[in-house]
Amino acid sequence: MFRYQRFVNLDNNATTDVSRPVRKRVDGVLRRCHGNPSAAYGLARAAATVLQDSRELVASAIGAESDEVYFTGSASEANNQVLKASCELRPPGSNRILTTPIEHPSIMHTLEYLAEGGVEVVTAPVDDRGRVSVEGLEVLIDERTFLICCMLANNEVGTIQDVRAVAALGRRRQIPVLSDCVQALGKIPVDVRALGVDYATFSAHKLHGPKGVGALYVRCESPMLPLLHGGGQEAGMRAGTEGLHSIAGFAEACRQLPELLARSDTISARRDSLLAALREMRPDLVVHSPAERCLPNTLSLRFPGARNADLMAALDMNGVAVAAGSACGTKENTASHVLLAIGLTDEEAGETIRISLSDETSERDLRHATRAFRDYFEHRTASIPLLRPSCVDEAFLCDEQNYLLDIRFEIERKLMKGLPNSYNASVVSFGRYVHQIPKDKNVIVVCSTGIDATPIAYSLHKRGYRRVSILLGGVVGWQIQHPKLYKRFGNQNIKKLTPRR
Numbered sequence: 001m002f003r004y005q006r007f008v009n010l011d012n013n014a015t016t017d018v019s020r021p022v023r024k025r026v027d028g029v030l031r032r033c034h035g036n037p038s039a040a041y042g043l044a045r046a047a048a049t050v051l052q053d054s055r056e057l058v059a060s061a062i063g064a065e066s067d068e069v070y071f072t073g074s075a076s077e078a079n080n081q082v083l084k085a086s087c088e089l090r091p092p093g094s095n096r097i098l099t100t101p102i103e104h105p106s107i108m109h110t111l112e113y114l115a116e117g118g119v120e121v122v123t124a125p126v127d128d129r130g131r132v133s134v135e136g137l138e139v140l141i142d143e144r145t146f147l148i149c150c151m152l153a154n155n156e157v158g159t160i161q162d163v164r165a166v167a168a169l170g171r172r173r174q175i176p177v178l179s180d181c182v183q184a185l186g187k188i189p190v191d192v193r194a195l196g197v198d199y200a201t202f203s204a205h206k207l208h209g210p211k212g213v214g215a216l217y218v219r220c221e222s223p224m225l226p227l228l229h230g231g232g233q234e235a236g237m238r239a240g241t242e243g244l245h246s247i248a249g250f251a252e253a254c255r256q257l258p259e260l261l262a263r264s265d266t267i268s269a270r271r272d273s274l275l276a277a278l279r280e281m282r283p284d285l286v287v288h289s290p291a292e293r294c295l296p297n298t299l300s301l302r303f304p305g306a307r308n309a310d311l312m313a314a315l316d317m318n319g320v321a322v323a324a325g326s327a328c329g330t331k332e333n334t335a336s337h338v339l340l341a342i343g344l345t346d347e348e349a350g351e352t353i354r355i356s357l358s359d360e361t362s363e364r365d366l367r368h369a370t371r372a373f374r375d376y377f378e379h380r381t382a383s384i385p386l387l388r389p390s391c392v393d394e395a396f397l398c399d400e401q402n403y404l405l406d407i408r409f410e411i412e413r414k415l416m417k418g419l420p421n422s423y424n425a426s427v428v429s430f431g432r433y434v435h436q437i438p439k440d441k442n443v444i445v446v447c448s449t450g451i452d453a454t455p456i457a458y459s460l461h462k463r464g465y466r467r468v469s470i471l472l473g474g475v476v477g478w479q480i481q482h483p484k485l486y487k488r489f490g491n492q493n494i495k496k497l498t499p500r501r
């Protein structure tokens with residue numbers, strides 16, 4: 001029988017859905033604007049006009065001039081570009097970058113990469129809410145410092161940094177400042193001129209725009225180098241024919257910004273009412289997000305004693321999506337660096353979830369979500385554990401007590417090898433395979449990324465399987481964690497279950 005399942009997305013810091021006006025705009029450009037903006041005929045000129053109009057819209061949304069905005073394939077790319085170009089352009093003798101410990105992985109990992117090449121990366125401390133102090137940064141500046149990097153709003157705890165003060169410090173000491181403004185745009189007003197930064201980065205999909213398009217702001221007098229070389233697109237700063245439909249979609253999302261920002265009080269009121277309901281349920285909950293200078297939609301919470309992976313899986317079963325740490329970190333096997341930086345232990349980080357609302361989160365959604373939390377805490381929802389990929393090592397794979405059930409689609413099996421010793425069943429008409437799955441073993445449901453496994457795991461649980469878990473991150477997560485095992489043993493000793501007629 002068909003049962004209506006309500007889906008409530010409380011993970012809007014990971015991404016937002018594409019709004020109707022953006023979809024319409026993207027579709028219109030795809031249908032009508034086929035030209036290459038760099039060519040020199042009528043069709044191309046129409047495309048060039050769309051590109052220029054889009055640039056002006058995005059520029060005006062962030063308080064920049066249009067020739068200060070470059071479109072990129074993502075904010076991660078833009079962050080890479082600023083960091084790598086700054087290194088290449090640094091004055092002789094300069095070798096230090098100052099940053100905070102709660103930056104996005106696209107900053108952190110790029111800095112780690114640059115550190116391997118000899119750049120000294122120095123991290124200023126943050127307090128228990130993720131706030132960095134200007135004084136804390138200033139004492140770390142020396143004559144070799146050539147860049148300060150400080151995000152405007154944190155994606156995990158929602159902390160808004162005093163970037164204006166950081167940029168003033170940079171100006172005083174003649175050090176350029178990069179600010180990752182990805183989470184801020186669409187949630188709080190952003191004006192790069194007023195902030196006074198030299199570089200800022202943005203991503204369309206955080207404000208109901210398409211994925212795969214970002215923007216890089218470079219203050220007119222600040223130096224920059226391309227990351228991608230090739231044609232002269234984006235004034236020579238980013239080679240590659242522009243994805244015009246995505247860029248136009250980004251601009252359309254920016255056009256909707258005033259309406260989006262006008263709803264931020266409603267969003268924060270809804271977030272606070274959800275918090276009050278959760279607090280009533282669990283008076284011991286701990287809030288990591290700051291009470292002031294916090295994104296209006298974001299809430300980082302710890303429920304002592306509740307494993308976030310279990311809670312997430314149980315909520316997911318009720319159609320409610322929340323995150324543990326950031327989406328980019330979910331497949332990694334470590335506690336969130338942001339939570340550790342604000343002073344949590346590994347265990348506390350493992351009890352923390354991030355809730356992030358959007359302007360589309362309704363009161364009804366929140367009632368549904370509150371019910372799902374209550375069901376979990378009052379033990380009305382079965383809890384299916386998530387198994388970290390690091391646990392699935394060679395010994396685990398050879399243990400006869402473990403039964404790896406691979407429910408990927410055939411096309412996914414062609415794209416990636418399966419875990420050794422696993423049993424293949426089809427997710428379509430799954431009920432016809434169940435009789436062969438042993439009840440006395442640890443059944444680990446494996447899909448491509450960990451998402452499709454949830455309903456299957458719960459359906460097994462309902463059928464009386466008590467030792468069921470889900471491989472977190474699926475085959476993709478496991479392959480990242482164990483590249484050697486994947487290469488050597490992937491696809492070995494796979495057995496195909498046969499469906500009952």
Ligand SMILES: Cc1ncc(COP(=O)(O)O)c(C=O)c1O
Nearest residue numbers: 074075076104155180182183203
């Ligand atoms: C703070 C922050 N910076 C950068 C990014 C990367 O954006 P993109 O997905 O466009 O690479 C994200 C995305 O999660 C983010 O939250």
